[in-house]
Amino acid sequence: MHKKAYFFTLDAFIATSVIVIGIVLINLAHTNRPYEMQTAFLSQDVIDTASSIKVYEVSDNKYVNNSIENGNIKNPTNTILEQIGEFCYRNMNDTATNFTKEVFLKTIPSEYNFQLLIKNGSNILFNYTKGKDMETSRVLISSKNIIFGQINDSTMWGPYTSEVRTWQ
Numbered sequence: 001m002h003k004k005a006y007f008f009t010l011d012a013f014i015a016t017s018v019i020v021i022g023i024v025l026i027n028l029a030h031t032n033r034p035y036e037m038q039t040a041f042l043s044q045d046v047i048d049t050a051s052s053i054k055v056y057e058v059s060d061n062k063y064v065n066n067s068i069e070n071g072n073i074k075n076p077t078n079t080i081l082e083q084i085g086e087f088c089y090r091n092m093n094d095t096a097t098n099f100t101k102e103v104f105l106k107t108i109p110s111e112y113n114f115q116l117l118i119k120n121g122s123n124i125l126f127n128y129t130k131g132k133d134m135e136t137s138r139v140l141i142s143s144k145n146i147i148f149g150q151i152n153d154s155t156m157w158g159p160y161t162s163e164v165r166t167w168q
Helices: 002-029 036-050 062-069 080-089 093-104
Strands: 113-120 123-130 140-150 156-167
Touching: 036 080, 036 140, 036 156, 062 093, 080 093, 080 113, 080 123, 080 140, 080 156, 093 113, 093 123
Parallel strands: none
Antiparallel strands: 113 123, 113 156, 140 156
């Protein structure tokens, strides 16, 4: 009878060890990988949203309302990207930076990093980056769009390339 209890105890110990080792191996195999699809969707969603939402539709933002009232934003029917492009055309990069910061402040989740570039050919007219350095990222997703606009009846600006980069 004594040997039987010994074998049951040894059997229970081996079974518990196998279960614990299995759980540890499963946890070690699960790494914290960046979610490539979410990053890709975020990049495309940001550029689609910024190229379709009009400036006047962001009326809950005090900075945007003040910019309309003080004349920095001359055409509130511009889309967000068109307005940033117009700021670049008018050499108002500080205003473009503040506008971008205010508009995208609550849009980009904190676990993602974000960069908005406005280019005229290979010349970078505007560069806004939120978050850590993209060089350390394993996943970097970029989405592009062409923007242009009209200042008055006789003056147009663009076409510029707008590029949104997102990474984790």
